[in-house]
Amino acid sequence: MARYRSIEEILGEEDDLGLLNVTLRPRAARRPEGERDAELVREVNRFFERTGRVPDPEAADYEEMRLAILWAGLARCGPAGHLAEEDVNGLLSGVSLTLTAEPAAPERDWRDEPDADEVPTSLDDIFDDDELDVSDAFTAIKHVTPAEDRLVPDHRAEFYPCHDFERFRDMFAQTQAALEAGEREVRSINHNEEVRVDEGSLFIRKGLLTYVAEKAEMTARAGKRDHRLRIIFSNGMESDPLLSSFRKALADDATARAIHRHGIGAMDPAWEADRIDLTGTVYVVRSKSREPAIAEVSGILLKIGVTTQEVRRRIADARNDPTFLLAPVELVATYDLVNLSWRKVEQLLHRFFDAARPRDLWITDRFGRKVYPREWFYVLPEHVSRAVQAIRESNLHELEYDPESQAIRKKR
Template structure:
């Protein structure tokens, strides 16, 4: 084996494997900074269309944070290419840009006094992050600049239902109840309990909680479904600040557990059979609605004329179905409302229970929807009935005569119960 006296002798040897070849890269040559900025604008617009907001540069999501940071740095100096890619006018170019040629020569725009913070020469200030990363003097490996193996936000699994906060349209029905409960808490008539770790909270309609520093009232617990065998309900939650949302009971329990300041407001009495148990509940009526699925699933589409969802809600029906395409209880598809019936002097929960028990024999067997997390959901409010059947049943409830009839699934008719049966 030869012995070398110096590095020069080593480098003078033939490099048969090309180990010493240095390949120079010209980062940024593939596209101009303006073209890259236009691509960023296009990505921000796609994010806005999917999420209803621009990306947050302080987000914990790395991809959103990166996109938001670059967007913040380039949005103040939009080019023609950037505005052309801005289909949602996020750059604020709703009005045409006035050309400087229209300004008379005798007039010159006012020039603000220079600020000590802006003493750096203009040519030394990069216009975008791409200008910084494209600097030949900044030798940074591509792996530092590019995030790989991250699923784009637009392709990620979305939650089944966005239980966003929104103003409560009938908050006047709840104001007195909140004031009364606040008085009871201050006087010590009602006590609060901390939310214990690893203890599943049972949420009942009429319960009060303290969440995010606000009094919270469970105005509605409806739409029973089963996820992987576990029962779940849709809730209507009213906040003492006049807002509301409609999460699943499982999601609401998780939110309470995550809030270290959350508290459970104890009810009066010793249980649900105690007459004092419901003394804090507020009387909230509702609307019976019949919905038809617009799903393109062949198994659902072929029976859409006779398969209907029978629901009862205390909130605006239009709000209830607004996010149907993301809600397994609506078969993950848009729906159309084919009939509604207002309740008068009737408790919503009792009407819902009566209707579902009355049409129980017409409930489809084996109706299963797989949610976005791969869990099997069994919706429980769909029946093979027609809107007129629901209308007739509601009328019989109003007349206090529903017990005199039954639903005949063979003839698809509501028939009178024979004496002795």
Template sequence: MSRPSLEDIFAEDDEFGLLDVKPRAGRGGPSQDRGVAALLEVTAFYERHSRLPDPDAMDHDEMRLGAIWDTVKLTPTDQMRAVDRLGLLNEDAAPTPRSWQDDPVDADIPDSLDDIFADDDLDVDPSLVSLKHTTPSAERHVPDHRADFVPCQDFEQFRERFETVQRGLEAGERKASPVRKWSVIEPIEGDFFIRNGLLAMIAEKSEMTARGGARDHRLRVIFSNGTESDPLMSSFRKSLNDDKTARMVQKVGLGPLDPEWESDQLELSGTIYVARSRSENPEIKGQRMILHKIGVTSQDVARRVADAKNDPTFLLAPVEIVATYSLKNLSRSKVENLLHRFFAVARPELTVNYGGRRISPREWFHVLPDHVGQAAKLIEDGTLHQYRYDPASQRIVPKN
């Protein structure tokens, strides 16, 4: 039996209708069907995202849909207009979104951060843009006093000491040792250093204070070029560590037991000052007329108290100088210690809060300026030990 040909096969009855195939509409078929399908898909996208698809989008599906839409919307049909319930075919109502690759329009560029945060469409929690735990610029710590270099008005009384140390260095009687990095230096009055090529002498080391929450001293440093400065001891120490050429000048003698070892100690005259606080703290303001600070300094008194409002030693408030008494041929440090011990019975319990710590200044007393003047005269006469201060009667009286 021979095999049937294709003609024989197609000539047979098509019992199952397998050969009854309708021709498929090609790409050149009715364009309105493709346009309506695209419009419906774009309508669904717009309802989800409130915008038209972007043909330049990074997402592939959105990019494909955007490209199709850009094509079909150019030739809308009546069928497309009939199903355009959102009016997407009206370009004015729904313009094509700008691409992220396009240059920004000048009007869209904000001029400042304030313009950005003032945008009505930007819903930002105020707590995210408000600064907390930060001191406003108007209230930030701005010291009234800086340790600048100023001419030393009494340099003549130090000149011979500088010349002696310089001769000792040149003759080899003194040595200049490098300051080791991060070494802890505790200068005392009379110590010499070399800083930035100049001889520097510690002329005064004031009473203990607490700056930045740490215990510290204010120094008076005289330089061989006739200038002086009054940095905090910690600042002076840091300047030595930062200067690679800094040196410590060796003392004369063989050690602390050698009598010559103390020859650099200063026995400078100075000024006793009595300061009154101008604090608005009710506790201090209520006793202002009887509460006074007793200090002794070898530098200008006004410069010594210039930064009082930032110094816990001065109760973190400005002060006014109500009396000064000159010292001549007397040790400044010894006079200060004598006065503080003499009036110790009139020392109140004062505390100030500084840097989260409670600090108790020890230089304030319930005395009058005249009392300090009387005590200074007794020190000069060498008879202070014969008297005592009576806080009950507020008088200096002879010892029994």
């Protein structure tokens, strides 16, 4: 038998038996779904080689998300040994292990009764749930005044003895006699009614005759007009509420009544016969506010007011009163009026110094709303003194205030 030294010598001889005639069998054709799976495996492997990771089903990119969902679906079909030759990076085995480690829990239907520990017992249980991701914008309340702050008024109107009650004693006696004789009309006040309150108005509140002696210091709050009142009661006491507060007190009092004269209303010449022309006091104050916009002009920014009350009493609660810029004030000067209507004097002074009124003066009240006090002026104390003296001498109409030169001069 011939000995061969190499494989080439063997293959070099003639193959009489046809042993080297080997015909390769073609690869068995895959079914269409099998070919789709194979293409998917190839695509995922290309993605892995490109990025170093498998596709993420939570990806923002649509193509990556689609590929990840298809990949997870292939893994749920179980072991895929027939695709091993396509899985050049061995990714199929890792996916199969993670998905077959623990069977997925069956999804619950919304009709199923919840477990006892899943039912919240309070709002705190709901908002403390770690799985509930609620933005603070839905739970944090902003721009709302707490209830305890809303119950505290800017100015608390207290009752105190009326220092000039003798001026009103006869009027109260005459009103009481007219009511008993049927010469005055009394009508109840509806709860939702906005009562008209003017100087000289008479009411019955808490069983007492109530007289509106002064209606002054108009201001605007949230676009609504308001006034400071001086209220005199038939028992010798008085108070100084805001007009809005007084209206609310009347509406809330089931026994409150409005007193009118017989006649045709405001057109009747005697309709305002109850109005008493009180002699008052002109007062000038300077603000002690620490607000930069106010403090830097405090030397020339003065409030000119007229009141029939005691001045010390009127300014005592300035820190809580928007008409005083919500700050303490310093009393600069006072001027007593004799036989002069305080209302007319106030109107004359404010009209005379109107050119010196700051147009952009405003403050923010405790509700965050803008308040525009109207009784503050850029003037000096001697200017106010000169104007009051001119009123007493009845020649104010001959003078004018020049804001540029800050001087009072004769009209040209």
